[in-house]
Amino acid sequence: MFFKEVNEIDLGETTIANIFIDIFMPMANGLYVKVYLLGYRQACDPNSNPKFDNNSIAKNLNIPLSDVIEAWKFWERKDIIKMHKNENLNDFDYSIEFMDLKRFYMDNMYINTKSIKSNSDSIVSVSENPSIRKMFNSINKIVGRYLEPGEKISLLDIINKYNMEPDMIVYAYEYVKDKHKSSRPVKYIESLIRGWYDSNLYTPQDVKDSFAIRSERYMVYKTIFNELGFYRPPSKPEERIMDTWFDKYNMDIEVILSACSKSKNISNPSVSYINGVIEKWNNKNIKTLDDIKLLEEDSKRKPQVNQKSNKNNSSNTTSVKTRFHNVNQTFTKYTPEELEKLLQESQKDKFK
Structure with missing residues (x-):
């Protein structure tokens, strides 16, 4: 159940045909709907600012001007607005004519x-x-x-x-x-x-493009599975994981195949294992083969640095100054003969 509060305060209203809400709004993304409604409000308001234009819409919605124009092109393809190029050198300067949706529906859809x-x-x-x-x-x-x-x-x-x-x-x-x-x-x-x-x-072109993308993605799945030694089609969950590598992480296929090569020494390689490798790389912003090479070189240098660190720690330990260190340091001042003489003299003093 939906209902609205009754209020006598008039702050102005814009009436939009239900045809737009029922038919056209569901087919568009939210941004296109916002652009349409904001422009339509200006078209319906006799007291609207005559300087309000597409730049104003872009500023109000905090989006690029090019996105506003793309929205109008979308609605023009649906035949519910017409774009009229204004006479200047600005490629983004259009006046927008909103078509009568009731007439459109009667002529084309009813x-x-x-x-x-x-x-x-x-x-x-x-x-x-x-x-x-x-x-x-x-x-x-x-x-x-x-x-x-x-x-x-x-x-x-x-x-x-x-x-x-x-x-x-x-x-x-x-x-x-x-x-x-x-x-x-x-x-x-x-x-x-x-x-x-x-x-x-x-549109038919939308469908053709979708088929092309799916066909290309299928070949990518097959390439990855061949690298893993799998000779079966991927399951839906596996497809979703692999789609994440491309669509969310923006990984190149060469990088993914390099990750697959890491599973050659594993008895039961899986997409989940490769996913773990790729997630680690993504967290380290590894996107290219050069990035992988730098990461491997860095990991090779770390053991050498640790060995040097251990040696330094060892030398630091022997250089800690204690009273024994001071004794040793004192005796190194004498020759063996002098030390022998000192020892004999100390012994004489004991037996007096």
Whole structure:
């Protein structure tokens, strides 16, 4: 349950369409949402400072100006703002036009599922949208037949539910056809779209980049396991550990392979053992092979320093001045003959 306190004090309010909160906000990171809301507040306030610009947003949020521009580019790709370059030499100087979200939703996203199900003519109405019509035609070619009305309804519902562009639906069909060499039901397509949505992949290029990264990372896993003498795929926990080496510690693959070489004399090498080595290196800011070489040279010098220290301690011990030291120091002043004479004289004194 959520409710708000009633207060008669008016400090001004900015009304934002629920469409932004329900559909667009979940797909963006927090920074992009902050930039949008701060700019939108200025656009809605008739008494706002006319000098308030993107630099002002950057200062208010304590972020680089370039991050503000990236946020606007993101929202422009979602077609809910337009960036207008101002006439000067500053590459970051843009005016921002906020589009009417209700109109956007009606023109691009609004689908009354009940009316579609009850009246097939509504599908024809929705298909008047060029991008939707192009999507249906492309999918017809991929699956090699015309889509059933129920399938079209389900696909339109997917677009509405996950706020995906039609080209993402087409790409999902292309991906399935390429992977399985045959078509799959709409439910399978929806599960694919849902997975991409949950992974923050919103365009075909996002998905392709993700595949490329995962393929490259898989080859890295395989290289590490070959170095360890493992001829099996890594488990999920092992993948997470190895991802930490790259994504958190920013270790080079050469450094990781060097750590793997440390396990050659171990009966049961494991990713956990290598992780211990890499964690120690990370704590010592070891990032390159040169860093490892310096660390090894330093560890070789330490035993020599300890040996010298022990010798010094030994010599220091013999040089401690005691009364015996003083006696010895006194007797070294005489020759053996003189010492003999002194001894004889001392003996005479005893027997007088």
